Amino acid sequence: MQPSPSKTDQAGLKNSRVRQKNIQIILQAAEDEFVASGFKGASIRDIAHRAGLPKANVHYYFNSKVELYGAVLNHIMELWQSVFSGLNPDDDPATALRQFIRAKMKYVLAHSNASRIFSSEILHGGQHIKDHLQPFNDWIQEKSGVIRGWIEQGKMKPVDPIHLLFTIWATTQYYVDYGPQVASVLGKEELESEDVEAYTESICQMILGGCGINS
Structure with a gap:
């Protein structure tokens, strides 16, 4: 039979929960403020x-x-790592790339503040994010290797893997970061779910077609 936690252990657990809750509240508030006012x-x-x-x-x-x-930027990179685990050597390229594009679009829509902070930081020179980019760089290199393997197996055209991944990143990112412009062109006050679906499917078709993959 497991012994009951002591009052000291219970107090420590409660303090830990309060700490984590407060940190999450602060990080969310910081995201909102950095989006609204910028870092400066x-x-x-x-x-x-x-x-x-x-x-x-x-x-x-x-x-x-x-x-x-820095904590906000680190949180953004942790979110990225937790979401994008696909693109593996044994995957079917058509299925894997389509799922990746949809996951990326879903991610930027669900974490629009994080997306805008990341973009703003890069546009302003990336001074503060340099120490947080290594996991992303490692991910890019790993997935580029997977894509090269697909190319060597004749499963897709010989495109540059890094440029392919950045193209997917850019096209999905734009839809959130410049959403008001997209909505204006479509003659709408704001984008609707069917717009997102149509845009996502268009990206899938263009990317897969450019890679010589039958979707």
């Missing part, structure tokens, strides 16, 4: 206000705005 315009005070916490509580977990921004 954002402040710990405004982030604390969005989080509904005293400014001192934010400083308790994060010493500075730079540290908090």
Whole structure:
């Protein structure tokens, strides 16, 4: 029979849960503020206000705005890694690429703030994200190797794997980062689910067709 947790253990577990909850609240508030104001315009005070916490509580977990921004960027990269595990050597290219494109579109729509922060950071020189890019770089190299294997097996045209992955990244990213422009061109106030489906299917057809893959 397992012994019951001591009061000290119970208190420690409760404190850990409170800490994780507060950090998640702060990170979400920080994402909202960095999207609204950019890195330079954002402040710990405004982030604390969005989080509904005293400014001192934010400083308790994060010493500075730079540290908090780094935590947000790290969280974005962790989300990326958790979502995109596909594109494996034994996969059928048509199925795998189609699933990847749809997963990428679903990801940017579900995490639009994260997508915009990432894009803004890159556009401003990527000074703060350099220390967080290695997992992404490793992923690109790994999946490029998978695509080269498909090419060697004659399953698709000899396209450049890295440029292919960046093309998928860019086309799906654009739909969220510049959504208002897309909606305006379509004559709508905002994009609807059928627009997303049509756009996603168009990307799939263009990518697979360009790779010489029958979809």
